[in-house]
Amino acid sequence: MIQFEHVSKSYGKTPVLKGLNFTIQDGQFVVLIGPSGCGKTTTMKMINRLLEPDSGTISIDGRDIHQQDKVELRRHIGYVIQQIGLFPNMTVAQNICVVPKLLKYDKARCEEIVRDLLKMVNMEQYADKYPSELSGGQQQRIGVLRALAASPPIVLMDEPFSALDPMTRETLQDEVKSLQQKLNKTVIFVSHDMGEALKLADVIIFMAEGEIVQMASPEEMLEHPANDLVRNFLGKHAPDAPAPSTVEHFMRTNLITVKQNRGVLECAERMARSSVDTLLVTDEEGRYAGTISIGDIRRWGRELNSIEPIVRQTARTVRVGDDARESFDYLLDSGANYVVVLGEDDTIAGIVTKTSVARSVAENLWGDAR
Ligand SMILES: Nc1ncnc2c1ncn2[C@@H]1O[C@H](COP(=O)(O)OP(=O)(O)O)[C@@H](O)[C@H]1O
Numbered sequence: 001m002i003q004f005e006h007v008s009k010s011y012g013k014t015p016v017l018k019g020l021n022f023t024i025q026d027g028q029f030v031v032l033i034g035p036s037g038c039g040k041t042t043t044m045k046m047i048n049r050l051l052e053p054d055s056g057t058i059s060i061d062g063r064d065i066h067q068q069d070k071v072e073l074r075r076h077i078g079y080v081i082q083q084i085g086l087f088p089n090m091t092v093a094q095n096i097c098v099v100p101k102l103l104k105y106d107k108a109r110c111e112e113i114v115r116d117l118l119k120m121v122n123m124e125q126y127a128d129k130y131p132s133e134l135s136g137g138q139q140q141r142i143g144v145l146r147a148l149a150a151s152p153p154i155v156l157m158d159e160p161f162s163a164l165d166p167m168t169r170e171t172l173q174d175e176v177k178s179l180q181q182k183l184n185k186t187v188i189f190v191s192h193d194m195g196e197a198l199k200l201a202d203v204i205i206f207m208a209e210g211e212i213v214q215m216a217s218p219e220e221m222l223e224h225p226a227n228d229l230v231r232n233f234l235g236k237h238a239p240d241a242p243a244p245s246t247v248e249h250f251m252r253t254n255l256i257t258v259k260q261n262r263g264v265l266e267c268a269e270r271m272a273r274s275s276v277d278t279l280l281v282t283d284e285e286g287r288y289a290g291t292i293s294i295g296d297i298r299r300w301g302r303e304l305n306s307i308e309p310i311v312r313q314t315a316r317t318v319r320v321g322d323d324a325r326e327s328f329d330y331l332l333d334s335g336a337n338y339v340v341v342l343g344e345d346d347t348i349a350g351i352v353t354k355t356s357v358a359r360s361v362a363e364n365l366w367g368d369a370r
């Protein structure tokens with residue numbers, strides 16, 4: 001159990017933490033969240049005494065940590081930060097075993113730790129590789145394992161995944177949650193991403209300007225956000241967030257377009273390569289000009305140099321900001337494959353297809369689409 005009682009800290013005359021009170025139970029996954037500069041990192045660094053409070057008490061299992069030996073204290077607390085800093089001249093195995101070695105574990109035990117931990121993240125074959133041979137996500141994974149190597153009951157993680165791409169971040173979130181549950185750790189995790197907090201936390205501590213605004217389970221916070229700041233952070237995750245209703249929320253934007261002066265053969269090849277049977281066509285200025293179909297190319301193509309004569313304006317077009325419902329109805333009723341969404345300057349903003357609609361709806365219901 002970790003307990004903060006009236007913990008305050010100032011830098012110069014600026015108060016940064018204003019009398020924090022909270023208790024974290026063993027085995028809980030707690031996420032500290034709040035606007036940048038609200039004091040999350042400061043709070044976290046006090047738990048392993050990288051920083052000391054000006055006043056108040058922090059205790060672990062009823063013992064004031066200020067009375068304890070720092071080195072001894074930190075043996076029981078793993079620590080992971082954003083720039084993990086693996087030692088570049090050490091292998092993965094050696095990196096993981098830095099702390100066990102300091103603690104003078106014997107070789108066999110170190111090897112066992114490495115094997116067991118790497119197995120948990122399916123990286124057994126990486127034991128003898130160097131950090132430079134790993135991707136960013138893999139390095140961060142090893143950083144997490146290093147923090148777990150001496151089996152500390154408490155692990156502190158300060159925005160450990162914020163530098164990673166969204167896919168890798170999701171994977172590591174899943175792994176950390178599963179490691180925490182399997183190994184029954186108490187984890188205190190700093191994040192500025194509400195999606196991450198909702199996914200990982202048993203308890204979320206929402207801070208602002210050095211104070212706790214709300215401490216609650218994700219469900220409770222979603223149901224009853226303490227104030228507008230919390231509600232804003234919850235944003236699209238909140239149950240009462242208005243459902244998006246305009247076309248741009250339902251369109252896909254990675255499109256294949258061609259200029260209308262291009263050759264017929266070139267366009268046919270692009271269609272074949274991308275497995276599509278129509279292409280979006282723009283004029284020289286990038287404005288929407290129409291579409292061409294593989295059928296028309298087959299029928300007329302041989303006689304033409306450029307595609308311009310066979311560009312059709314038959315596709316339904318709508319504008320960014322238009323109500324999406326009309327496009328859905330049209331797609332369903334007409335059997336058309338897509339509706340073209342135009343921006344203000346007549347450029348192509350995207351297309352709405354049945355698949356893009358389904359994807360957006362799923363994302364809205366279940367969070368970020370994979
Ligand atoms: N060493 C320092 N000296 C002066 N001010 C600091 C120092 N470290 C942090 N601060 C200030 O304390 C506040 C809280 O910082 P921090 O705990 O890092 O916030 P967070 O992690 O929530 O973004 C910020 O206003 C920050 O500018």
Ligand SMILES: [Mg+2]
Binds near residue numbers: 040041042190
């Ligand atoms: Mg911080």
